[in-house]
Amino acid sequence: MLRPASSPLRRAVRAAVAGLGLLAAFGADAAALSAANAADRAALALRWAPVHYQDVDQTGSHALGGAADYLARYDFDGDLDARNNWDRAGQAAYPLAAHAYYSVVETATHWYITYLFFHPRDWTDSFFDTEHENDAEGVMFAIARDGSAYGTLKAAVTVAHTDFFSYVPAGSDWTGNAENVDGSLSFLTYLGAPHPVTAQEAKGHGLKAWPAYDIKGDGVVYYPSLTVAEVPSNPDDRDVKYKLIDIFETGGMWDQRNNPSLFAGYGSFAGDKSGGCGSGAIGCSVNAANAPWGWDDSNDGPGRGALATDPVGLTMNYFRIPEAVSGAYSYNPYR
Structure with a gap:
């Protein structure tokens, strides 16, 4: 059963946010947390x-x-040219330090x-398969604002290539609607609180809830x-920290959405065939990775990008939700 964040987590968050020079009243109740505030989003x-x-x-x-x-x-690699990422991946001058991007939308x-x-790569070693420069998969968590400090996680929808998969915690009162629930979320205690566990496959990096x-x-x-x-110190390193980056930060991913060096089109990362992408009987697709506002399930109802830009609409399509759901966004820079 999920519970409000414990004091060790709150202390860790306060320390981290203070180190970033951000201000927020983390000791306040849930009503005081606002997605319009960068520290609260973090x-x-x-x-x-x-x-x-x-x-x-x-x-x-x-x-x-x-x-x-x-x-x-x-x-x-220190630049915003997405068309050289395949080429520079693996070069000693450009270590692959772990990061992940997030956005918070609020009602x-x-x-x-x-x-x-x-x-930097969606890759393969199989003949007649296809690879491409850049790869971006992810997950959206729906959190009920129930009066606890950080709310209660009610459901998740993950991105695995051109398919979405939905999950709920064991015992959740959210059930399938237009889409069936694909499984249960697992949790692991970290910083004194339960965190959901996700997993990505090698090569193509589709993402689902573990296991x-x-x-x-x-x-x-x-x-x-x-x-x-x-x-990572080696390919079997079981304890690596990844740093969270706000998609909505000044100069960040959302601000760069019209940068033609980074994006080939709306929500599509630029990517070409340079640097050896595709060889022999292996193909190489161009401009094949998507930002959250470009994610799309190939055969589901909600439109392209709705997972991030209209999560209210998507979750109400995917799930039967017993509690009240506001359709009015109080913070949603995507719209």
Whole structure:
């Protein structure tokens, strides 16, 4: 059963936010937390950020000895040119320090927190398969604002390529609606509170709730932080911190949405065939990775990007929700 964040988590959040020079009243009740406040968004994002299992494959030259499955920033190489990420991944000058991106959208009744996990390569070592530069998959958590400090996690929808998968905690009163619930969320105690556990496959990096995907042999286990971004010491490092980055920060991903060096179109990261993407009987797709406002399930009702931009509409389509759900966004820069 989920419970409000414990005092160790609150102390950790206060310390991290203070270190960033942000201000927020973390000791206040839930009504005082506002997604319009950057520090409150960071606190909510850290509270519900998943413990993240990343399967790693070291087979073939495109695997970079396993590093092609490490989490990274989209600007890990110090620039906003997404068309050189495949080329520079694995170069010693550009270590793949772990980061993940988040956005928080708010109504009077719920918070909706989206997390994006980025890899410079979606790769393969199988003939007649296809790979591409840049990869961005993720998850959205629906959090009921129930009067507790950080609310209660009610459901999750994950992104695995062009399919979404839905999950609820055991005993949840949210049930399937237009879509069936695909499974139960698992939790692991971290910083004194239960965090959901997610997992990504190697190579293509589809994301599901653990254990629908799991580490098979080598793999990295990532833990969230507001201040620390670590590079795995090896392809089987089971304790690596990933740093959370606000999608809505000044100059951040959302502000860069019209930058033609980073995005080839609305919600689509730029990517080309340079640097050896695709070889022999392996194909290489261009502009194939999507930001949250470009995520789309190929055969579900809600439109492209709705997982992040209209999570109220998407969750009401996916789930039967017994509590009151406000459809009015009090904070949603996507709209």
